[in-house]
Amino acid sequence: MTEHTVRSYDTDLVELRQRIAEMGGLAEKMLSEAMQALLKRDLILAQTAIVADRRLDLLQREVEDKAVLTITKRQPVASDLREIVAAMRLASDIERIGDLAKNIAKRVVAMNGEYPPLKVVFGAVNLSTLVLAQLKDVLDAYAQRSVELSLEVWKRDDEVDALYTSLFRELLTYMMEDPRNITFCTHLLFCAKNIERIGDHATNIAETAYYLVTGEALPGERPKIDTTAISPLHAAADS
Amino acid sequence: MTEHTVRSYDTDLVELRQRIAEMGGLAEKMLSEAMQALLKRDLILAQTAIVADRRLDLLQREVEDKAVLTITKRQPVASDLREIVAAMRLASDIERIGDLAKNIAKRVVAMNGEYPPLKVVFGAVNLSTLVLAQLKDVLDAYAQRSVELSLEVWKRDDEVDALYTSLFRELLTYMMEDPRNITFCTHLLFCAKNIERIGDHATNIAETAYYLVTGEALPGERPKIDTTAISPLHAAADS
Numbered sequence: 346m347t348e349h350t351v352r353s354y355d356t357d358l359v360e361l362r363q364r365i366a367e368m369g370g371l372a373e374k375m376l377s378e379a380m381q382a383l384l385k386r387d388l389i390l391a392q393t394a395i396v397a398d399r400r401l402d403l404l405q406r407e408v409e410d411k412a413v414l415t416i417t418k419r420q421p422v423a424s425d426l427r428e429i430v431a432a433m434r435l436a437s438d439i440e441r442i443g444d445l446a447k448n449i450a451k452r453v454v455a456m457n458g459e460y461p462p463l464k465v466v467f468g469a470v471n472l473s474t475l476v477l478a479q480l481k482d483v484l485d486a487y488a489q490r491s492v493e494l495s496l497e498v499w500k501r502d503d504e505v506d507a508l509y510t511s512l513f514r515e516l517l518t519y520m521m522e523d524p525r526n527i528t529f530c531t532h533l534l535f536c537a538k539n540i541e542r543i544g545d546h547a548t549n550i551a552e553t554a555y556y557l558v559t560g561e562a563l564p565g566e567r568p569k570i571d572t573t574a575i576s577p578l579h580a581a582a583d584s
Numbered sequence: 585m586t587e588h589t590v591r592s593y594d595t596d597l598v599e600l601r602q603r604i605a606e607m608g609g610l611a612e613k614m615l616s617e618a619m620q621a622l623l624k625r626d627l628i629l630a631q632t633a634i635v636a637d638r639r640l641d642l643l644q645r646e647v648e649d650k651a652v653l654t655i656t657k658r659q660p661v662a663s664d665l666r667e668i669v670a671a672m673r674l675a676s677d678i679e680r681i682g683d684l685a686k687n688i689a690k691r692v693v694a695m696n697g698e699y700p701p702l703k704v705v706f707g708a709v710n711l712s713t714l715v716l717a718q719l720k721d722v723l724d725a726y727a728q729r730s731v732e733l734s735l736e737v738w739k740r741d742d743e744v745d746a747l748y749t750s751l752f753r754e755l756l757t758y759m760m761e762d763p764r765n766i767t768f769c770t771h772l773l774f775c776a777k778n779i780e781r782i783g784d785h786a787t788n789i790a791e792t793a794y795y796l797v798t799g800e801a802l803p804g805e806r807p808k809i810d811t812t813a814i815s816p817l818h819a820a821a822d823s
Contacts, residue, residue: 413669416655430652437676517770521763527756534770535777 357415358425361408361432362488368404368439369484371397373477375446376543380473382453383536384466394450401443408436423560431557435487438546438553442480445539445546452532461529465519468512469533472540475505479547487554499551499563505544512537596654597664600647600671601727607643607678608723610636612716614685615782619712621692622775623705633689640682647675662799670796674726677785677792681719684778684785691771700768704758707751708772711779714744718786726793738790738802744783751776 375394382391412429415421421429479498486494516534519526552563614633621630651668654660660668718737725733755773758765791802 409669413655413665416652417659417665420656420659426652426656430648433672517766520759520766520770524760524763527759527766531756531759531770531773534773538774 357411357419358428361411361415361429364404364408364411365432365435365439366484366488368401368408368436368443369480369487371401371404372439372442372446373480373484375401375443376449376473376477376480376540379446379449379453380470382450383456384470386453386457386460388454388457391450391453395447395454398443398447401440405436405440408432427557427560431553434553435550438549442543442546445543449536449539452536456529456532459529459532461526461533465516465530465533468515469536469540472505472508472512472537475508476540476544476547479505479544483547483550483554486551487557490554490558492555492558495551495554495558496563499548499555502544502548505541509537509541509544596650596658597667600650600654600668603643603647603650604671604674604678605723605727607640607647607675607682608719608726610640610643611678611681611685612719612723614640614682615688615712615716615719615779618685618688618692619709621689622695623702623709625692625696625699627693627696630689630692634686634693637682637686640679644675644679647671666796666799670792673792674789677788681782681785684782688775688778691775695768695771698768698771700765700772704755704769704772707754708775708779711744711747711751711776714747715779715783715786718744718783722786722789722793725790726796729793729797731794731797734790734793734797735802738787738794741783741787744780748776748780748783 375397378390378394378397381387382394412433415429416426419425479501482494483498485491486498513534516530516537520530555561555563614636617629617633617636620626621633651672654668655665658664718740721733722737724730725737752773755769755776759769794800794802
């Protein structure tokens with residue numbers, strides 16, 4: 346392999362990393378905008394988040410094309426192959442995060458005219474703050490190739506689940522208190538579910554970052570997976 | 585390329601196709617079992633669908649590994665590369681369908697003791713019947729490399745959306761009529777949403793099958809994407 350080939354090969358990997366970084370930043374921004382739009386009833390901001398999703402879809406396709414092209418051209422060694430496969434997985438998870446953020450923004454548009462009490466909106470915003478921190482940390486974990494930070498994010502998903510379950514119950518209570526609350530609480534239930542699923546994708550990214558450095562899958566599934574099937578209440582908040 | 589190489593190369597592609605076919609069949613079975621479990625309050629059947637998801641996850645990983653290995657070893661020509669990339673995309677969509685079916689089954693477990701009127705359960709079952717037909721047709725479209733059948737499934741997603749929206753409204757009405765309906769209606773809302781999203785993955789598969797044969801993406805996004813942002817009611821049913 347000539348020096349020139351080595352350099353252009355490195356360029357391929359750097360470009361993949363850059364696109365993932367751009368995708369991650371964009372997904373964070375979309376979730377943040379969608380939640381601000383919900384809090385401030387700002388339909389313009391909601392539309393901004395909705396439109397941004399197109400760029401994210403485009404970037405995912407670019408990562409996929411670039412990854413396949415790089416594998417075809419270079420016949421990479423194991424560690425580089427891992428890097429490329431990881432990029433494809435990350436792009437897929439981040440694209441899904443973008444979809445979920447977009448769907449929250451769409452609900453803000455759909456809720457136009459509904460005015461849920463700020464207290465319940467705050468519940469959803471708190472959940473999103475926790476998930477945004479997870480997302481930021483896991484993107485850092487990937488950028489820094491940090492096994493420790495990946496494991497931290499992975500373990501912390503329990504906190505997201507606990508907060509989600511508590512918000513879920515609170516929303517059900519509001520619905521039962523007064524039928525007039527049902528429509529906006531249903532919107533908020535779906536928003537909360539989307540935020541919780543963004544948290545799941547953050548743990549997927551943690552698993553990929555771990556695999557990237559160690560070449561191994563994280564040991565077993567997280568504990569919550571096994572308990573949901575036998576705990577009705579938890580399972581209720583889990584699909 | 586020797587004859588032996590050609591033969592083992594074909595074997596790689598055939599193996600990918602076989603794994604996709606197995607995944608597709610398994611995902612159909614899981615959705616069908618989850619809905620039967622809901623209808624008959626059959627917790628054993630629900631557990632069967634939940635457990636089956638592990639096999640699906642494993643198969644997806646196998647497809648991914650096999651695809652990357654094949655690209656690395658063979659430096660495939662464009663049409664074969666398309667076949668391999670398509671297999672990775674399909675495996676990702678079918679794995680997501682399995683997750684969604686598993687989550688319906690988990691809700692059946694969570695609903696243990698709740699007895700929603702059969703009428704509203706039938707609404708969800710009808711939606712799933714439509715989506716199962718879409719899923720069957722789109723897997724056939726892939727197996728037969730049929731552009732026509734792919735396009736048919738792709739266009740028919742509107743029917744799934746319309747039925748979902750109507751079920752969504754019906755469930756909201758039940759919730760407003762009597763607060764005792766709220767808990768099981770919330771479960772059914774999430775089940776319905778999951779079924780509708782399985783429909784979305786079926787249209788993704790249609791897009792991949794179309795790309796596989798033509799080498800081109802389907803022209804533009806489906807009409808529904810653009811209307812949801814401006815139609816509050818439709819948007820309500822869309823995230």
